[in-house]
Amino acid sequence: MSDALDRMLGLAREALEHAHAPYSRFRVGACVRAATGRLYAGCNVENTSYPVAQCAEASAIGAMVTGGDRTIAEVVLVTERAEPCSPCGRCRQQLAEFGAAETPIHLCGPEGLRQTVTLGHLLPVAFALPSTEGER
Numbered sequence: 001m002s003d004a005l006d007r008m009l010g011l012a013r014e015a016l017e018h019a020h021a022p023y024s025r026f027r028v029g030a031c032v033r034a035a036t037g038r039l040y041a042g043c044n045v046e047n048t049s050y051p052v053a054q055c056a057e058a059s060a061i062g063a064m065v066t067g068g069d070r071t072i073a074e075v076v077l078v079t080e081r082a083e084p085c086s087p088c089g090r091c092r093q094q095l096a097e098f099g100a101a102e103t104p105i106h107l108c109g110p111e112g113l114r115q116t117v118t119l120g121h122l123l124p125v126a127f128a129l130p131s132t133e134g135e136r
């Protein structure tokens with residue numbers, strides 16, 4: 001595993017430890033590497049009104065945008081489930097806002113990397129408004 005990936009995994013694991021998931025008991029940690037090289041982590045944040053939950057990817061993307069970055073180069077996702085867990089549909093669309101078809105998404109467990117997929121694989125023929133292309 002590369003140094004960058006190792007650092008991302010560490011940050012995602014740390015974020016998972018901070019997850020607020022008392023309802024699902026399913027903790028998720030994410031880390032995105034921006035094109036600038038900066039790393040941003042996030043965890044899932046649930047709510048007593050269940051549909052209000054925020055996914056870990058959304059938290060990490062929010063931190064990235066707040067930090068002034070706009071392009072996702074790589075993503076690490078960590079869960080404690082036995083098999084690889086990939087981003088939900090909403091997160092795929094949110095990742096597509098700032099990533100590209102070839103952007104790698106590393107699906108990890110606490111022990112490390114399990115599977116790498118691309119955003120294009122997870123969300124082929126992604127929706128985009130022609131009028132907003134190139135405006136971000």
Ligand code: THU
Pocket residue numbers: 021024026028043044045046053054055056057086087088091
């Ligand atoms: N969750 C994420 O954080 N990311 C995903 O891509 C899928 C689901 C969270 C939302 C909720 O807090 C818990 O996992 C169970 O669905």
